[in-house]
Structure formats: structure tokens, C-alpha cells
Amino acid sequence: xxxxxxxxxxxxxxxxxxxxxxxxxxxxxxxxxxxxxxxxxxxxxxxxxxxxxxxxxxxxxxxxxxxxxxxxxxxxxxxxxxxxxxxxxxxxxxxxxxxxxxxxxxxxx
Amino acid sequence: xxxxxxxxxxxxxxxxxxxxxxxxxxxxxxxxxxxxxxxxxxxxxxxxxxxxxxxxxxxxxxxxxxxxxxxxxxxxxxxxxxxxxxxxxxxxxxxxxxxxxxxxxxxxxxxxxxxxxxxxxxxxxxxxxxxxxxxxxxxxxxxxxxxxxxxxxxxxxxxxxxxxxxxxxxxxxxxxxxxxxxxxxxxxxxxxxxxxxxxxxxxxxxxxxxxxxxxxxxxxxxxxxxxxxxxxxxxxxxxxxxxxxxxxxxxxxxxxxxxxxxxxxxxxxxxxxxxxxxxxxxxxxxxxxxxxxxxxxxxxxxxxxxxxxxxxxxxxxxxxxxxxxxxxxxxxxxxxxxxxxxxxxxxxxxxxxxxxxxxxxxxxxxxxxxxxxxxxxxxxxxxxxxxxxxxxxxxxxxxxxxxxxxxxxxxxxxxxxxxxxxxxxxxxxxxxxxxxxxxxxxxxxxxxxxxxxxxxxxxxxxxxxxxxxxxxxxxxxxxxxxxxxxxxxxxxxxxxxxxxxxxxxxxxxxxxxxxxxxxxxxxxxxxxxxxxxxxxxxxxxxxxxxxxxxxxxxxxxxxxxxxxxxxxxxxxxxxxxxxxxxxxxxxxxxxxxxxxxxxxxxxxxxxxxxxxxxxxxxxxxxxxxxxxxx
Numbered sequence: 001x002x003x004x005x006x007x008x009x010x011x012x013x014x015x016x017x018x019x020x021x022x023x024x025x026x027x028x029x030x031x032x033x034x035x036x037x038x039x040x041x042x043x044x045x046x047x048x049x050x051x052x053x054x055x056x057x058x059x060x061x062x063x064x065x066x067x068x069x070x071x072x073x074x075x076x077x078x079x080x081x082x083x084x085x086x087x088x089x090x091x092x093x094x095x096x097x098x099x100x101x102x103x104x105x106x107x108x109x
Numbered sequence: 110x111x112x113x114x115x116x117x118x119x120x121x122x123x124x125x126x127x128x129x130x131x132x133x134x135x136x137x138x139x140x141x142x143x144x145x146x147x148x149x150x151x152x153x154x155x156x157x158x159x160x161x162x163x164x165x166x167x168x169x170x171x172x173x174x175x176x177x178x179x180x181x182x183x184x185x186x187x188x189x190x191x192x193x194x195x196x197x198x199x200x201x202x203x204x205x206x207x208x209x210x211x212x213x214x215x216x217x218x219x220x221x222x223x224x225x226x227x228x229x230x231x232x233x234x235x236x237x238x239x240x241x242x243x244x245x246x247x248x249x250x251x252x253x254x255x256x257x258x259x260x261x262x263x264x265x266x267x268x269x270x271x272x273x274x275x276x277x278x279x280x281x282x283x284x285x286x287x288x289x290x291x292x293x294x295x296x297x298x299x300x301x302x303x304x305x306x307x308x309x310x311x312x313x314x315x316x317x318x319x320x321x322x323x324x325x326x327x328x329x330x331x332x333x334x335x336x337x338x339x340x341x342x343x344x345x346x347x348x349x350x351x352x353x354x355x356x357x358x359x360x361x362x363x364x365x366x367x368x369x370x371x372x373x374x375x376x377x378x379x380x381x382x383x384x385x386x387x388x389x390x391x392x393x394x395x396x397x398x399x400x401x402x403x404x405x406x407x408x409x410x411x412x413x414x415x416x417x418x419x420x421x422x423x424x425x426x427x428x429x430x431x432x433x434x435x436x437x438x439x440x441x442x443x444x445x446x447x448x449x450x451x452x453x454x455x456x457x458x459x460x461x462x463x464x465x466x467x468x469x470x471x472x473x474x475x476x477x478x479x480x481x482x483x484x485x486x487x488x489x490x491x492x493x494x495x496x497x498x499x500x501x502x503x504x505x506x507x508x509x510x511x512x513x514x515x516x517x518x519x520x521x522x523x524x525x526x527x528x529x530x531x532x533x534x535x536x537x538x539x540x541x542x543x544x545x546x547x548x549x550x551x552x553x554x555x556x557x558x559x560x561x562x563x564x565x566x567x568x569x570x571x572x573x574x575x576x577x578x579x580x581x582x583x584x585x586x587x588x589x590x591x592x593x594x595x596x597x598x599x600x601x602x603x604x605x606x607x608x609x610x611x612x613x614x615x616x617x618x619x620x621x622x623x624x625x626x627x628x629x630x631x632x633x634x635x636x637x638x639x640x641x642x643x644x645x646x647x648x649x650x651x652x653x654x655x656x657x658x659x660x661x662x663x664x665x666x667x668x669x670x671x672x673x674x675x676x677x678x679x680x681x682x683x684x685x686x687x688x689x690x691x692x693x694x695x696x697x698x699x700x701x702x703x704x705x706x707x708x709x710x711x712x713x714x715x716x717x718x719x720x721x722x723x724x725x726x727x728x729x730x731x732x733x734x735x736x737x738x739x
Contacts, residue, residue: 101715108713
């Protein structure tokens with residue numbers, strides 16, 4: 001454990017933060033700009049994993065395992081979410097022949 | 110003595126079982142639980158009674174738990190076992206048990222049998238709290254509880270709107286009295302710093318006579334007693350309370366609950382002794398009530414109404430006795446009255462049962478042969494209440510009258526006139542119901558039958574008590590044996606200190622009272638048996654006043670109910686419709702308008718939603734940054 005921690009600490013913490021922020025921003029932009037539901041989905045995964053990366057980095061630098069525990073939770077939830085989300089997407093494609101999110105505008109006031 | 114805690118708990122258990130599981134119980138088992146728990150309470154009372162005597166008759170406090178602890182003041186939920194509370198406990202559980210047994214027969218065809226027993230048990234529980242309390246707050250709890258049970262039981266047949274009205278009337282009129290009571294408690298607490306009997310009475314002993322605080326407390330407590338014990342001007346609820354089933358009238362509106370006011374005054378007699386002005390008010394109100402109610406009773410045609418007004422009148426007599434300080438005689442009459450009035454009500458119930466619900470005495474008559482047991486027990490009740498020698502009412506009433514005579518001739522004249530009227534209307538009721546020929550319909554005649562043994566057995570036991578209950582207070586000193594008066598020896602604190610009537614004048618008064626009673630009896634016999642007069646609806650002169658019940662209900666309607674209704678209507682129109690409604694509606698309209706505006710955002714465009722989310726997060730982050738890292 002100590003060995004891994006010291007290996008991670010070779011790279012300064014700022015780099016991890018920059019990388020995470022970049023990944024997260026890419027995810028946000030993907031959500032905003034792309035209309036394909038599957039791409040939007042992938043963007044969400046990107047954001048989640050950017051956060052995960054940040055958490056393990058902090059965890060390693062602070063020598064506190066709590067952050068890693070959180071990451072496991074996020075992974076589990078994300079996996080469950082992907083399973084349900086992809087199933088929903090399949091059904092949408094089956095019913096409407098498209099996964100364009102702008103076409104999904106029937107649910108409104 | 111810890112056994113005393115069990116006494117009120119038993120009826121409560123009965124209430125819980127019958128109240129929660131009554132629908133799943135058979136009628137016989139809910140009747141058994143209902144009366145069995147009361148019998149258990151009666152047996153416990155008897156055991157506690159014996160223990161109390163064996164322990165040297167020392168008043169004992171039994172604490173269940175500390176109820177309210179406020180600063181240095183602790184109000185505990187505890188019971189006070191002394192002579193007075195033991196007498197009342199025996200009365201409540203004993204007569205209560207008999208009436209429960211009677212109810213098994215009387216209510217047999219009712220679909221809400223278990224509910225009836227649940228209410229009755231709850232009533233006994235609260236009544237026991239009332240008489241066993243060792244401070245005024247627990248007493249007040251029981252006081253409110255019995256009022257509530259009375260409400261439930263008057264409106265027991267809730268499908269008839271008139272019965273619900275009667276129940277509400279009883280509840281509201283009692284509430285007026287209760288307001289007086291609770292104000293009295295406030296004054297008492299601010300004056301003495303405690304509601305514990307022992308502390309209050311010990312403190313009060315240091316006050317001088319006619320102290321304004323004591324006067325205020327006693328008058329307020331008396332207002333409470335007026336409400337519960339149906340005295341002028343609050344008595345009109347009691348006759349209407351006859352809407353309830355007859356066992357309820359016997360138990361609550363004759364034998365126990367209505368005596369709570371008397372119990373309250375006797376219990377706090379230390380305070381009342383210090384307030385001669387209040388005593389004067391009590392005696393006057395009692396006298397007025399006794400006479401007014403007796404005259405109304407003499408012209409009523411409903412068998413239960415006659416008895417109801419008779420109860421009011423008898424309570425009035427007891428209040429006269431309280432007013433002259435004859436507490437022990439008042440308790441004596443309270444006991445005998447409980448016996449014979451419960452007996453008369455149950456007898457009336459038996460008659461009504463036989464007549465398939467008919468209560469008009471003009472349609473009865475000639476029931477002597479068909480209802481032999483009811484007839485014999487009923488006549489014993491009549492003899493007892495009329496004060497015919499050697500029945501219980503004779504001893505208790507004459508003792509009261511002697512004490513009243515000792516104090517004031519004027520009150521004595523009123524009390525004697527009331528007793529004579531009592532004998533008259535009771536025998537009028539008796540002759541109209543049991544003598545001559547049957548005046549009802551053929552269908553009713555066919556249905557006539559003696560009641561089942563569950564109803565006649567309590568009648569017989571109560572008849573024995575009504576006949577021999579006078580043994581509690583035989584005036585043995587009149588024939589030369591001193592100190593043989595049981596109640597006098599048992600309740601030494603409650604003796605009338607000013608009583609100084611000679612034995613000769615006491616005997617003379619007694620003979621006078623008997624002559625009046627027998628005279629009234631013979632008069633009733635002449636009019637209603639020999640002349641076969643039937644009370645008609647066309648009345649003239651002063652009788653109009655009596656038949657109209659002194660038009661008290663109409664007066665209340667005019668001066669209290671109508672103005673309140675007008676006030677209510679005015680408030681409804683001006684406050685509710687013109688002020689509160691528009692404000693509330695404005696809020697609703699505003700919410701709808703805003704909602705219509707904001708809902709434009711919800712277009713169903715997912716991309717826009719996501720944009721909204723991201724913008725939101727960014728705005729929050731920027732705001733956060735600006736606030737924290739300025």
C-alpha cells in the first residue's frame with residue numbers, strides 16, 4: 001500500500017486535478033453538445049470517472065482510505081445505472097427508431 | 110392498601126377489552142367482561158374497606174405515579190382512601206355492578222352491545238378516579254371523564270338526531286359548570302400553591318371566615334357542582350339526558366355522576382365552612398331547584414321524565430342540606446337516593462321493556478298483575494322516596510329536614526313542600542302505571558311480559574337496599590340509645606356542628622312529614638286510581654307553567670342561543686365570507702398564475718433540461734466562490 005501511495009505521489013497533485021477537471025469538462029460539453037443519447041450516456045460515465053480519479057488521488061495524497069471506499073460505491077451505482085439506462089435506451093430505440101434526445105419531447109406540461 | 114390501585118384499573122381493562130375487541134366477542138362474553146370487572150372492583154373495594162377499618166380508620170394516600178413535576182411542585186396521580194371515598198367507591202362499584210347485570214338483559218337486542226359495556230366501564234373508571242382522587246386535579250380528570258361518558262351514553266342511539274342534540278346539550282351545559290370548576294382550581298392554586306386535599310385544607314384552616322379568596326373558590330366550585338348535579342340554572346340538560354338507554358339514566362343520571370357535585374362540596378367542606386355566604390347561595394339554589402323540579406315532575410307524562418325531574422328535585426333537597434352544613438345527612442340521603450332512584454329507574458326500564466319502548470304513562474295502566482316483581486320493587490321505591498316510615502328515604506329525608514329546620518324555617522317549609530310533592534308525583538306515576546286497566550294498543554298488550562331474571566335480580570337487590578338502607582343511619586337517639594347512628598360514627602368530621610334541635614321537636618317534625626307524605630299519597634290515589642283521571646294535554650292556569658317546564662328552555666333559546674347564532678352568522682358573513690375567504694382564495698389564484706407562467710419552461714426538450722442543470726451547477730459554484738473566497 002505504501003509503495004503504491006508513494007508511486008502515485010510521484011506525480012504532483014495538481015496534475016491529477018487538471019486531468020480530472022479536463023475529463024469532467026469534456027463530459028459536460030459532450031452532454032450539452034451531442035444529441036445522441038448513447039454519447040450523452042458515455043459523457044455521464046466520463047464525468048463520474050473524473051470524480052473517481054480525483055477521489056483516489058486525494059485519498060492517496062492524504063493517506064486516508066475513505067475516498068477509495070467512496071469510489072467503490074460510485075462504481076457500483078454507475079454500473080447499476082448503466083444497466084438500467086442502456087435497457088431504457090434499447091426500448092426507446094425499439095419504439096421510436098432513434099436515440100436522438102431532442103426527439104424525446106413528449107413528456108411536458 | 111396498594112390494592113386500591115387495582116380498583117380503577119379493573120374497569121379500565123374491561124373498557125379496553127370491550128372497546129377494542131368488542132366486535133369479535135359474543136354478547137354473553139362482553140356482558141360477562143363488562144360486569145365481571147366491576148364485580149372485581151367491588152370486591153377489591155370491600156377488601157380495602159376491611160383493611161381500612163382494621164388499620165384503625167386512618168386516611169391513607171396511595172400513589173400510583175408522579176404525574177406532573179413543575180419546579181418544586183409535584184402533582185402525583187394518587188388516591189385518597191378515607192371514610193368518604195370508601196363510601197362513594199362502594200356505592201359506585203356496588204350499584205354500578207347491579208346496573209351492569211341489569212344491562213345484560215335490557216340491552217340484549219341491541220347490535221352495539223359491546224360498545225355499550227365499553228362506555229359503561231369507562232364511566233365507572235372515571236367515576237372511581239373522581240371519588241378516589243387525593244388532589245383536585247385528579248378529581249377534575251374524573252369529573253371531565255364522566256361528563257364525556259355521559260355524552261357518549263346519552264347519544265348512544267346516535268341514529269336519532271334528537272338524542273344527539275340531547276347529548277350535546279348535556280355536554281355543553283356541563284362545560285359551563287366545568288369552566289367555573291377550573292377557574293376555582295386556578296384561584297385555589299394561586300392562593301394555596303397546591304391542589305393536594307391535605308395541603309389545601311391545612312392552609313385554609315388559617316384563613317378567617319368570609320375571606321374573599323375562599324369565597325371566590327367556593328362559589329366557582331359550586332358553579333361546577335351546579336352543572337354536574339343539575340341545579341338551577343343549569344338543570345335543563347338532565348331531563349333531556351333521558352334519551353340514553355334506561356340503565357344509563359339509572360347509573361349516571363340518578364345514582365352516581367349527578368352526585369359528583371355533592372361529593373365535591375362534602376369533600377371540600379373545610380373551605381365551604383369558611384364561606385357562610387356561599388353556603389347561603391347553595392341552600393337557596395337547592396331550595397329553588399327542589400321546588401321547581403318537583404312541580405314540573407308532578408305534570409310530566411313520560412315515565413322517565415318524571416323520574417328525571419324527581420332526581421333534580423332530590424338533588425336540590427340534598428343541596429339545601431349541604432347549605433345548612435348537614436354534610437353527613439346529605440351523604441346519607443345521597444346513598445339512600447342512589448338506591449331507590451336506581452331502583453325506580455330500573456323498574457321504569459323494566460316497564461318500558463315490557464311496553465316495547467312506550468314511555469307515556471297515559472298509555473300504560475294495569476301492569477300490576479303482568480309485571481309482579483317489577484310492581485313490588487317499584488312500590489318499594491315509591492315508598493322509600495316518599496318518606497313513608499321505616500323505608501330508607503324516611504330516615505335520610507327526615508334527618509335532613511330536621512337539620513334544615515334547625516337552620517331556617519323558611520327553607521324547611523320549601524323542603525317539606527317538596528317532599529309532599531315528591532310523594533304526590535311518585536304515587537301519581539305508580540297509580541297511572543300499575544293500577545286500573547290497560548290503556549295501550551292491542552299489540553302492546555299482547556307483547557306484555559315480565560323481564561328476564563338478569564333484570565329482575567338487580568331490582569330485587571336494590572329493593573332490599575332501598576327498603577333497609579335506612580339502617581345506615583337509624584335515629585336511635587330519639588328512643589334513648591345514643592351513638593348508634595352508623596354514618597354519624599363513621600363520618601365524625603362531617604357532623605353538623607350547629608345542630609341543637611331537641612328530640613321532641615325532631616319527633617314532631619318527623620310526624621308532620623309523614624302526615625304530609627301519606628296525605629299526598631292518598632290524594633294521588635283519589636285522583637288517579639279512584640277517579641281514574643288521565644292527565645290531558647289541555648292545561649290551564651299555573652299548570653301551563655309547570656307543563657312548559659317554567660319555559661326555561663325557551664328563555665335560554667331567546668337570550669343565549671339566538672344571540673349566539675346571530676353572532677355566529679354575522680361572523681360567518683363578515684369575517685369568513687368577506688375577509689378570510691378572499692385572502693385564502695387570493696393565495697390560491699396567485700399560485701395558479703405563477704405556476705402557469707413557470708410551466709412554460711417544461712417544454713420536453715431534454716437538451717434544454719441538461720443545459721439548465723449545468724448552468725445551475727455553474728451558477729452555484731460561482732456564487733460559492735464569490736461568497737467564500739472573496
